[in-house]
Amino acid sequence: xxxxxxxxxxxVAGTMIALVMFLLxxxxxxxxxxxxxxxxxxxxxxxxxxxxxKFDWKAKSWxxxxxxxxxxxxxxxxxxxxxxxxxxxxxxxxxxxxxxxFQNAGAQYLPDEIFSSETMFSLKGFLxxxxxxxxxxxxxxxxGGCTSGHAITGLSNMELxxxxxxxxxxxxxxxxxxxxxxxxx
Amino acid sequence: MKNIKFLIVGILFGIVLSKxxxxxxxxxxxxxxxxxxxxxxxxxxxxxLGMVLVFFFxxxxxxxxxxxxxxxxxxxxxxxRNILGGSIFGLxxxxxxxxxxxxxxxxxxxxxxxxxVIFGALLGAFFYHAVKSKLPH
Numbered sequence: 444x445x446x447x448x449x450x451x452x453x454x455v456a457g458t459m460i461a462l463v464m465f466l467l468x469x470x471x472x473x474x475x476x477x478x479x480x481x482x483x484x485x486x487x488x489x490x491x492x493x494x495x496x497k498f499d500w501k502a503k504s505w506x507x508x509x510x511x512x513x514x515x516x517x518x519x520x521x522x523x524x525x526x527x528x529x530x531x532x533x534x535x536x537x538x539x540x541x542x543x544x545f546q547n548a549g550a551q552y553l554p555d556e557i558f559s560s561e562t563m564f565s566l567k568g569f570l571x572x573x574x575x576x577x578x579x580x581x582x583x584x585x586x587g588g589c590t591s592g593h594a595i596t597g598l599s600n601m602e603l604x605x606x607x608x609x610x611x612x613x614x615x616x617x618x619x620x621x622x623x624x625x626x627x628x
Numbered sequence: 629m630k631n632i633k634f635l636i637v638g639i640l641f642g643i644v645l646s647k648x649x650x651x652x653x654x655x656x657x658x659x660x661x662x663x664x665x666x667x668x669x670x671x672x673x674x675x676x677l678g679m680v681l682v683f684f685f686x687x688x689x690x691x692x693x694x695x696x697x698x699x700x701x702x703x704x705x706x707x708x709r710n711i712l713g714g715s716i717f718g719l720x721x722x723x724x725x726x727x728x729x730x731x732x733x734x735x736x737x738x739x740x741x742x743x744x745v746i747f748g749a750l751l752g753a754f755f756y757h758a759v760k761s762k763l764p765h
Contacts, residue, residue, distance in 0.1 A: 447647075453666050456648030457673020463644070464674070465681050466637045471692045473701060476728040480753035487750075495757040508631040509638040510732045516642015517651070517736025524643065530652045533663045540657070552652040553725070553739060563741040571723065572741055576731075576748020577755065578720025583728060584756040585763065586713025587704050590727040593714070594671055597703050599678025604703040604710045611714020612721065613660075619722035620660035627723075 448526055464596060472505055475592030477583035479503075479510050528552055544628045556628065571627065578615075586611060642733045651733050653725025660722050708764040720752075 451459075464474040481496070482503045489496035532549040540548040545556050555562065562568035583589040586608045588597060594612065597605025649655050650670060659667035684690040685698040692698055721727050724745050726734060731749065734742040 450649050451644070451647040453648065453669030454673050456644055456650060456670045458677060459640070459644040459648075460670065460674040461677035461681065463637055463641045464678055465690075466640075467634075468681070468685065468698050468700070469690070469693055470633060470637070471694065471696065472634070476732075477753075480728065480749055481757070484750055484754050484757075489754055489757075493754065493758045495760075496754075505631050505634045508634040509641070510729075512635040512638020512640075513642040513645075513729060513732045514638075514736035515635070516639040516644075517646055517733035518642075518738075519639065519736075520643050520646035521737040524647060530649055530654050532654055533658060536654070536658045536661060536663045539661065539663075540654075549654055552649065552654075552737075553734070553741075554653055557653065557725070558739060558741040560740065563744060568741075569744065572744040573748040573751075575720045575724035576745040576750075577752035578716050578748075579724060579726075579728065579731075579745070580720075580749035580752025580754075581756045582713050582715070582717025582720055582752070583749075584713070584753045585760070586710050586717055589717060589729075590671070590721075591729055593703070595674050595678055596700065598675045599682050600700045600702070601679070601682075602703050604705055607707060607710035608703075608714035611711045611716075612718040614711070615715035615718020615720075616656075616660045616722040617718075618715075619719045620657060623719070624722070 447524060450531075460595065464591075464599070467509070473592075474596045475506075475588055476510065476513075477580075477589040477592060479506050480580050481584065482507060543625045582615070641729065642736060645730055645733055646737070651726065651730040651737075656722060656725040706765045712764070720749075 467474045482500045485496040485498055485500040528551045530549040530552060537548045545554050557571060563572060593605040593608040645651050648670060655667055658664040682700055688697055731742055731746050
Protein backbone atom coordinates (compact mmCIF):
# COMPACT_ATOMS: atom_id res chain seq x y z
CA UNK A 444 0.00 0.00 0.00
CA UNK A 445 2.88 2.29 0.79
CA UNK A 446 4.04 2.13 -2.80
CA UNK A 447 0.65 3.26 -4.07
CA UNK A 448 0.61 6.31 -1.81
CA UNK A 449 4.07 7.58 -2.75
CA UNK A 450 4.67 9.34 -6.07
CA UNK A 451 5.32 6.75 -8.79
CA UNK A 452 8.72 6.73 -10.51
CA UNK A 453 9.07 7.43 -14.23
CA UNK A 454 9.63 3.82 -15.24
CA VAL A 455 6.37 2.73 -13.59
CA ALA A 456 4.47 5.57 -15.23
CA GLY A 457 6.03 4.97 -18.66
CA THR A 458 5.25 1.25 -18.47
CA MET A 459 1.66 1.89 -17.39
CA ILE A 460 1.15 4.44 -20.21
CA ALA A 461 2.37 1.81 -22.69
CA LEU A 462 -0.14 -0.58 -21.06
CA VAL A 463 -2.94 1.97 -21.60
CA MET A 464 -1.90 2.27 -25.24
CA PHE A 465 -1.82 -1.52 -25.57
CA LEU A 466 -5.30 -1.87 -24.04
CA LEU A 467 -6.79 0.71 -26.40
CA UNK A 468 -5.32 -1.02 -29.47
CA UNK A 469 -6.29 -4.44 -28.11
CA UNK A 470 -9.85 -3.11 -27.81
CA UNK A 471 -9.68 -2.12 -31.49
CA UNK A 472 -9.17 1.63 -31.01
CA UNK A 473 -6.24 4.03 -30.82
CA UNK A 474 -4.53 6.27 -28.26
CA UNK A 475 -5.04 10.00 -28.80
CA UNK A 476 -6.66 12.45 -26.41
CA UNK A 477 -6.81 15.70 -28.36
CA UNK A 478 -9.29 14.44 -31.00
CA UNK A 479 -11.84 14.51 -28.17
CA UNK A 480 -11.75 18.29 -28.43
CA UNK A 481 -13.26 18.00 -31.92
CA UNK A 482 -15.73 15.38 -30.77
CA UNK A 483 -16.98 17.63 -27.95
CA UNK A 484 -17.29 20.57 -30.39
CA UNK A 485 -19.32 18.35 -32.76
CA UNK A 486 -21.47 17.15 -29.87
CA UNK A 487 -22.10 20.76 -28.88
CA UNK A 488 -23.45 21.61 -32.32
CA UNK A 489 -20.38 23.21 -33.92
CA UNK A 490 -21.47 21.57 -37.21
CA UNK A 491 -24.01 24.36 -37.66
CA UNK A 492 -21.13 26.82 -38.05
CA UNK A 493 -18.28 24.79 -39.55
CA UNK A 494 -18.96 21.84 -41.84
CA UNK A 495 -16.06 19.78 -40.50
CA UNK A 496 -17.97 19.22 -37.26
CA LYS A 497 -20.90 17.53 -39.03
CA PHE A 498 -19.25 14.12 -38.53
CA ASP A 499 -21.01 11.47 -36.47
CA TRP A 500 -19.60 12.16 -33.01
CA LYS A 501 -21.34 9.13 -31.54
CA ALA A 502 -18.84 6.94 -33.42
CA LYS A 503 -16.16 8.47 -31.19
CA SER A 504 -18.04 8.19 -27.93
CA TRP A 505 -15.64 5.44 -26.82
CA UNK A 506 -12.93 8.13 -26.57
CA UNK A 507 -15.26 10.40 -24.58
CA UNK A 508 -15.70 7.50 -22.17
CA UNK A 509 -11.92 7.25 -21.97
CA UNK A 510 -11.55 10.90 -20.91
CA UNK A 511 -14.52 10.60 -18.56
CA UNK A 512 -12.57 7.75 -16.99
CA UNK A 513 -9.49 10.00 -16.83
CA UNK A 514 -11.54 12.59 -14.91
CA UNK A 515 -12.72 9.88 -12.51
CA UNK A 516 -9.13 8.60 -12.18
CA UNK A 517 -8.04 12.12 -11.24
CA UNK A 518 -10.82 12.29 -8.65
CA UNK A 519 -9.98 8.89 -7.14
CA UNK A 520 -6.29 9.74 -6.88
CA UNK A 521 -7.01 13.13 -5.36
CA UNK A 522 -9.45 11.75 -2.81
CA UNK A 523 -7.73 8.60 -1.67
CA UNK A 524 -4.28 8.07 -3.17
CA UNK A 525 -2.40 11.34 -2.63
CA UNK A 526 -1.79 11.97 1.08
CA UNK A 527 1.00 14.42 0.25
CA UNK A 528 0.76 16.76 -2.73
CA UNK A 529 4.33 18.04 -2.51
CA UNK A 530 6.22 17.85 -5.80
CA UNK A 531 9.91 17.33 -5.09
CA UNK A 532 11.78 19.72 -7.36
CA UNK A 533 15.37 20.44 -8.23
CA UNK A 534 16.45 23.40 -6.00
CA UNK A 535 17.51 25.19 -9.19
CA UNK A 536 13.95 24.90 -10.52
CA UNK A 537 12.57 26.37 -7.29
CA UNK A 538 15.09 29.21 -7.52
CA UNK A 539 14.33 29.92 -11.19
CA UNK A 540 10.61 30.05 -10.43
CA UNK A 541 11.17 32.28 -7.44
CA UNK A 542 13.10 34.66 -9.71
CA UNK A 543 10.07 35.11 -11.98
CA UNK A 544 7.67 35.50 -9.05
CA PHE A 545 6.44 31.97 -8.32
CA GLN A 546 6.46 31.37 -4.55
CA ASN A 547 6.45 27.95 -2.83
CA ALA A 548 7.18 26.04 -6.03
CA GLY A 549 6.26 22.39 -5.63
CA ALA A 550 4.11 22.85 -2.51
CA GLN A 551 1.22 21.39 -4.52
CA TYR A 552 0.63 20.14 -8.06
CA LEU A 553 -0.43 23.50 -9.48
CA PRO A 554 1.00 26.99 -8.84
CA ASP A 555 -1.38 29.52 -7.27
CA GLU A 556 0.15 32.14 -9.56
CA ILE A 557 -1.83 30.60 -12.43
CA PHE A 558 -4.56 28.40 -10.94
CA SER A 559 -5.81 29.94 -7.68
CA SER A 560 -9.42 31.16 -7.70
CA GLU A 561 -8.15 34.65 -6.98
CA THR A 562 -6.00 34.52 -10.13
CA MET A 563 -8.63 32.94 -12.35
CA PHE A 564 -11.09 35.74 -11.63
CA SER A 565 -8.59 38.49 -12.42
CA LEU A 566 -8.48 39.72 -16.02
CA LYS A 567 -4.82 38.78 -16.54
CA GLY A 568 -5.25 35.40 -14.90
CA PHE A 569 -8.34 34.60 -16.94
CA LEU A 570 -6.63 35.60 -20.18
CA UNK A 571 -3.59 33.44 -19.39
CA UNK A 572 -5.80 30.40 -18.83
CA UNK A 573 -7.96 30.91 -21.90
CA UNK A 574 -5.03 31.73 -24.20
CA UNK A 575 -3.12 28.67 -22.97
CA UNK A 576 -6.16 26.56 -23.78
CA UNK A 577 -6.67 28.08 -27.23
CA UNK A 578 -3.00 27.44 -28.09
CA UNK A 579 -3.32 23.81 -27.01
CA UNK A 580 -6.59 23.24 -28.88
CA UNK A 581 -5.53 25.03 -32.05
CA UNK A 582 -2.01 23.60 -32.09
CA UNK A 583 -2.92 19.98 -31.43
CA UNK A 584 -5.57 19.91 -34.13
CA UNK A 585 -3.31 21.74 -36.61
CA UNK A 586 -0.53 19.23 -35.93
CA GLY A 587 -3.00 16.34 -35.81
CA GLY A 588 -2.13 15.12 -32.33
CA CYS A 589 -0.79 15.89 -28.88
CA THR A 590 1.51 14.09 -26.47
CA SER A 591 -0.48 10.85 -26.62
CA GLY A 592 -1.14 10.76 -30.38
CA HIS A 593 2.18 12.11 -31.65
CA ALA A 594 4.84 11.78 -28.93
CA ILE A 595 3.78 8.33 -27.74
CA THR A 596 1.72 6.54 -30.41
CA GLY A 597 3.29 8.28 -33.41
CA LEU A 598 6.90 7.90 -32.25
CA SER A 599 6.20 4.26 -31.30
CA ASN A 600 5.13 3.78 -34.92
CA MET A 601 8.27 5.65 -36.05
CA GLU A 602 6.35 8.28 -37.98
CA LEU A 603 8.15 11.27 -39.45
CA UNK A 604 5.16 13.63 -39.00
CA UNK A 605 5.18 12.80 -35.29
CA UNK A 606 8.91 13.44 -34.97
CA UNK A 607 8.46 16.83 -36.66
CA UNK A 608 5.53 17.58 -34.36
CA UNK A 609 7.50 16.68 -31.23
CA UNK A 610 10.30 18.97 -32.40
CA UNK A 611 7.59 21.62 -32.74
CA UNK A 612 6.32 20.88 -29.20
CA UNK A 613 9.82 21.68 -27.97
CA UNK A 614 10.25 24.81 -30.08
CA UNK A 615 7.04 26.21 -28.61
CA UNK A 616 7.66 24.91 -25.11
CA UNK A 617 11.21 26.27 -24.93
CA UNK A 618 10.13 29.69 -26.23
CA UNK A 619 7.34 29.86 -23.64
CA UNK A 620 9.45 28.62 -20.72
CA UNK A 621 12.66 30.52 -21.38
CA UNK A 622 11.43 33.72 -23.08
CA UNK A 623 7.73 34.35 -22.50
CA UNK A 624 7.08 33.17 -18.93
CA UNK A 625 9.59 35.68 -17.46
CA UNK A 626 7.81 38.44 -19.44
CA UNK A 627 4.26 37.35 -18.57
CA UNK A 628 4.94 36.95 -14.81
CA MET B 629 -22.84 -0.48 -22.03
CA LYS B 630 -20.11 -1.72 -24.38
CA ASN B 631 -18.07 1.45 -23.82
CA ILE B 632 -17.57 0.75 -20.12
CA LYS B 633 -14.22 -0.89 -20.85
CA PHE B 634 -12.89 2.43 -22.17
CA LEU B 635 -14.06 4.11 -18.99
CA ILE B 636 -11.98 1.64 -16.99
CA VAL B 637 -8.87 2.17 -19.16
CA GLY B 638 -9.43 5.92 -18.75
CA ILE B 639 -9.56 5.58 -14.97
CA LEU B 640 -6.23 3.72 -15.09
CA PHE B 641 -4.79 6.50 -17.28
CA GLY B 642 -6.03 9.16 -14.85
CA ILE B 643 -4.55 7.42 -11.83
CA VAL B 644 -1.18 6.78 -13.51
CA LEU B 645 -0.68 10.35 -14.71
CA SER B 646 -1.77 11.69 -11.31
CA LYS B 647 0.44 9.37 -9.29
CA UNK B 648 3.49 10.06 -11.47
CA UNK B 649 2.88 13.83 -11.11
CA UNK B 650 2.73 14.19 -14.89
CA UNK B 651 -0.30 16.43 -14.33
CA UNK B 652 1.77 18.87 -12.27
CA UNK B 653 2.51 22.21 -13.91
CA UNK B 654 5.98 22.06 -12.34
CA UNK B 655 6.90 18.78 -14.05
CA UNK B 656 6.30 20.40 -17.45
CA UNK B 657 8.23 23.53 -16.48
CA UNK B 658 11.27 21.55 -15.29
CA UNK B 659 11.14 19.41 -18.43
CA UNK B 660 11.46 22.48 -20.66
CA UNK B 661 14.19 23.75 -18.32
CA UNK B 662 16.07 20.42 -18.66
CA UNK B 663 16.30 20.31 -14.87
CA UNK B 664 14.82 16.87 -14.32
CA UNK B 665 14.84 13.51 -16.06
CA UNK B 666 11.34 12.60 -14.86
CA UNK B 667 9.21 13.51 -17.91
CA UNK B 668 11.86 12.27 -20.34
CA UNK B 669 11.87 8.98 -18.46
CA UNK B 670 8.08 8.70 -18.52
CA UNK B 671 7.68 9.47 -22.23
CA UNK B 672 10.87 7.60 -23.21
CA UNK B 673 9.79 4.41 -21.43
CA UNK B 674 6.34 4.59 -23.00
CA UNK B 675 7.83 5.10 -26.48
CA UNK B 676 10.39 2.27 -26.20
CA LEU B 677 7.75 -0.17 -24.95
CA GLY B 678 5.33 1.25 -27.54
CA MET B 679 7.82 0.44 -30.31
CA VAL B 680 8.01 -3.16 -29.09
CA LEU B 681 4.20 -3.35 -29.05
CA VAL B 682 3.90 -1.89 -32.56
CA PHE B 683 6.49 -4.43 -33.77
CA PHE B 684 4.29 -7.26 -32.52
CA PHE B 685 1.15 -5.57 -33.92
CA UNK B 686 2.77 -5.46 -37.36
CA UNK B 687 4.00 -9.05 -37.13
CA UNK B 688 0.45 -10.06 -36.26
CA UNK B 689 1.63 -11.60 -32.98
CA UNK B 690 -0.69 -9.34 -30.97
CA UNK B 691 -4.24 -9.04 -32.27
CA UNK B 692 -7.35 -7.29 -31.00
CA UNK B 693 -9.59 -9.16 -28.55
CA UNK B 694 -11.72 -10.08 -31.58
CA UNK B 695 -8.70 -11.61 -33.31
CA UNK B 696 -8.30 -8.84 -35.90
CA UNK B 697 -4.95 -7.50 -37.01
CA UNK B 698 -3.99 -4.27 -35.24
CA UNK B 699 -3.09 -1.41 -37.55
CA UNK B 700 -1.74 1.93 -36.39
CA UNK B 701 -3.27 4.57 -38.63
CA UNK B 702 -0.50 6.71 -40.15
CA UNK B 703 -0.44 10.41 -39.25
CA UNK B 704 -1.19 12.97 -41.95
CA UNK B 705 1.91 14.07 -43.81
CA UNK B 706 3.04 17.66 -44.14
CA UNK B 707 5.93 19.65 -42.74
CA UNK B 708 4.21 22.99 -42.10
CA ARG B 709 1.25 21.59 -40.18
CA ASN B 710 3.44 19.52 -37.89
CA ILE B 711 6.11 22.09 -37.14
CA LEU B 712 3.70 25.06 -36.84
CA GLY B 713 0.89 23.18 -35.11
CA GLY B 714 3.41 21.49 -32.85
CA SER B 715 5.01 24.81 -31.91
CA ILE B 716 1.64 26.43 -31.17
CA PHE B 717 0.71 23.48 -28.97
CA GLY B 718 4.13 23.66 -27.28
CA LEU B 719 3.51 27.29 -26.31
CA UNK B 720 0.20 26.33 -24.72
CA UNK B 721 1.59 23.18 -23.10
CA UNK B 722 4.34 25.12 -21.32
CA UNK B 723 1.95 27.90 -20.25
CA UNK B 724 -0.90 25.71 -19.00
CA UNK B 725 1.52 23.02 -17.82
CA UNK B 726 -0.95 20.50 -19.14
CA UNK B 727 -1.60 18.74 -22.42
CA UNK B 728 -5.12 17.51 -23.27
CA UNK B 729 -5.05 14.31 -21.14
CA UNK B 730 -3.87 15.97 -17.92
CA UNK B 731 -6.39 18.81 -18.43
CA UNK B 732 -9.25 16.39 -17.98
CA UNK B 733 -7.52 14.56 -15.12
CA UNK B 734 -6.99 17.90 -13.31
CA UNK B 735 -10.68 18.64 -13.75
CA UNK B 736 -11.37 15.48 -11.74
CA UNK B 737 -9.25 16.89 -8.92
CA UNK B 738 -11.60 19.84 -8.72
CA UNK B 739 -9.11 22.35 -10.12
CA UNK B 740 -11.72 24.81 -11.37
CA UNK B 741 -9.28 27.06 -13.24
CA UNK B 742 -8.55 24.15 -15.58
CA UNK B 743 -12.16 24.34 -16.81
CA UNK B 744 -11.23 27.68 -18.39
CA VAL B 745 -8.22 26.05 -20.09
CA ILE B 746 -10.43 23.24 -21.43
CA PHE B 747 -12.96 25.77 -22.69
CA GLY B 748 -10.09 27.58 -24.43
CA ALA B 749 -8.91 24.29 -25.95
CA LEU B 750 -12.39 23.65 -27.36
CA LEU B 751 -12.41 27.17 -28.80
CA GLY B 752 -8.95 26.58 -30.28
CA ALA B 753 -9.98 23.29 -31.92
CA PHE B 754 -13.11 24.98 -33.30
CA PHE B 755 -11.13 27.97 -34.54
CA TYR B 756 -8.58 25.74 -36.30
CA HIS B 757 -11.26 24.02 -38.36
CA ALA B 758 -12.88 27.37 -39.14
CA VAL B 759 -9.68 28.80 -40.63
CA LYS B 760 -7.73 25.71 -41.75
CA SER B 761 -8.31 26.30 -45.49
CA LYS B 762 -6.20 29.47 -45.17
CA LEU B 763 -3.28 27.79 -43.35
CA PRO B 764 -0.23 26.08 -44.84
CA HIS B 765 -0.21 22.32 -44.34
